[in-house]
Amino acid sequence: MSTPVKVRLPPEIWVLIAAAFVIALGFGLVAPVLPQYAREFGVGIAAASAIVSAFALMRLLFAPASGRLVQKLGERRVYLAGIAIVAVSTGACALAQTYWQLMVLRSLGGIGSTMFTVSSMALIIRVSPPAARGRVSGVYSTSFLLGSLLGPLVGGALAGLGLRAPFVIYAVALLIVCLIVFVGLRESPVLATDSATAAPELTFRQAMSRPAYRAVLLTSFAGGAAVFGVRMAFVPLLVVEILEQEAGMAGVALTVFAAGNAAVLFASGRLSDRFGRKPFLILGSAICAVGTAALGFAPTMPWFLAASFVAGLGSGMFTPVQQAALADVIGTRARGGPVLAAFQMSADLGTVLGPIVIGWVADHTSFEVGMTVTGAVLAVSAALWLVTPEPSRIVHHEDPAHPDHAGDGIDPQCTCDGGPADAPVVRDGMAPTGRRAGYGKSP
Template sequence: MSGFPRAHRHPSSDDPSGRKRPPTDDAGEKQVIPREIKVLIAAAFVIAIGFGLVAPILPAFAQSFDVGVTAASVIVSAFALTRLLFAPAGGWLIERMGERPVYIIGLLIVAVSTAACAFAASYWQLLIFRGLGGIGSTMFTVSAMGLIVRLAPPSIRGRVSGAYATAFLLGNIGGPVLGGLLAGFGLRVPFLVYAVALLIASAVVFFQLKDTSLADRRAARKQAPLAVKVALRDSAYRAALVSSFANGWSSFGIRIALVPLFASAVLGAGPEIAGLSLAFFAAGTALALTFSGRLTDTAGRKPLVITGLIINGAAMVALGFSGNVVIFLAICVVGGIGTGLLNPAQQAAVADVIGHERSGGKVLATFQMSSDLGAIFGPIVAGVIIDRLFVGSYDLAFVATGALALVAAAVWLGARETLVRNRGAGTAGEDTEGTSEQQG
């Protein structure tokens, strides 16, 4: 017996349909990560290497077509916009075809569109090609999330989310550095290398998962899919949507679109420092992920989410006032630590709401869409602040980003804890599927 205290549950947190909770599994530390998830983790590493190649040079590549900060930021937002618009259709495709085929097709779409970016002859061509990549991105992202939610043992959901995020972040550590070096051979070269990396990831998933029954969509039909309107009754899911929006604004919008431009315009640094800034963010996140996944399965989802949001928000504010490259890079590490605390916890909380015996494709798509909305609006709002409202005021753009993270932390203060500890079964984390609660 593990000795974990039991978390008492109020009857109102039971499933609206009145179902009993399923039996729990063994203690999290005794569970083994399934092979299929290990394959997805390996693919995530390859994808991240390629993404990291492109991220630091994308704004500069856009500005090579004689556009301003706002237009360069829109290139980043366009990718998130098409992800957002295609998310409902992506969920429908997953129900029709299954997760694995949609995952592979999505990777191939991003590979082709990324290669096309390398041959873009104008800003508008680059915008279209980058936007098309968002369609494939939402396909493989939601597919991977669905498989991980369904395949991860309930008691190690935090650890699985942490392992998946670690692979992605390790790729992001080396990717930006390599991308900055490749930029010396021309801003188009990293796009071609990224396309090749995506083709490799597609092959890995296809050959390693082609014979597994766990990738079959029929395996998720034990229960009716969880509807978004039911999930929204759960305060934890509502809070996760807010924190996902704030994280998308900061990590996928401002970090990629604004931080490299800030390093160049304010600190006078070159593309190498821009690449290093993203790598330092990733390094901080990877550092936090070495313990945040397991801590999420023991201390709970909520404390980690709130702590991560506060740390990341404070770092975003501090970035705007960093006066030299050394302080700038140090703050990047701190911001990354906040993200590393946040991500496994909020993803595990959403997985708790869905459970492993039913499909949650639309619930996951909505969760992903909230992040994409943040990634869309973050760079645009920052660009308007810098180009129109307060010309050159990068500090105000970073303050707005940090304030949003702190608002999300405040929302989580009123949300429920989804991790349930079972003293009798010796379980550090219990499957809480069907626990959507009605809270005003």
């Protein structure tokens, strides 16, 4: 095995990673107080919960439009506009006088959130060196996780300021992020090509013809259903109703899951650049499947915490790597707004459907069966990757590091994955030229 080449990350990456940390920190600051804030307007529990659902629903519904905006306006404009919309709508939440005003403002925030999410993925892909995509995804995911964990802690420290204060603080932080990103990316030589040349577009139909993209969508859906949907909905119920523990222990279980996640997020992304995406996508999904299913059979709290940690380890192994695999599919130069939007929608759809479907299963059978079915969805995702070609071996004719033209311009006769519609597609890592598919490295 050849020694991996150390790739220096461009400064744009660190700007985006810092922005992600602040955004996650602020979201973790606002999310815990939102239902309680809604209750201040005299509504019931269901109505207060609907405020959270409205945000998620607008993210899901507006994702296709966000993809088209990225395609037409470019990543930076949509990114900045999305953050600005979330900042203004969040700040206005602090001034809301009625429940319905709060509902409308959070819905607008959901629209801005999906604009930010889709465009940030696009920006990360555009500025990431192809040989360091896994490493970048690992760092980015880790920064987001740390921000999410610290947010509630900061919120607890600021509890004395009242329920409206977190919205104002988050809004100000987002406006600062918007300014930093604008300045940090304004002179980017990587993104300057947007105005100089027409970036090739990757349509959803083209992406769906690639096995790796279909597998990424399933992994994204499975992760959304199991990690963000069923786990968040069922852990409190399992802890209180089955294990007969205090409600606070549910928070401990969620923290243990996050600890398992954080333990491997960065390493898995980095190592996938050297060993390929498939080992981590297969093993991570399988481990998360076992840990998730084990939650339903836990007889004691220590067992439950151990299962949570195992599930977190598995999730941490496949989460950043699936994003790197998505970048492998799209390539460095192409714009794939609808492709990215579908990736986000698959996770959001899993998050919405997971608790509903598994809740119905648990009602008609048991928690054990419900959690086993959830684990089975992850296992199916792992099985699909067994028969899917390695994504990191895909070659894009427009990539600047392509071995046939090394950034000297796009060769219209290039026969690589992502090339002309009638061009042969890379299969099993072997480019039609006879070279080993890659990014300019010797076979």
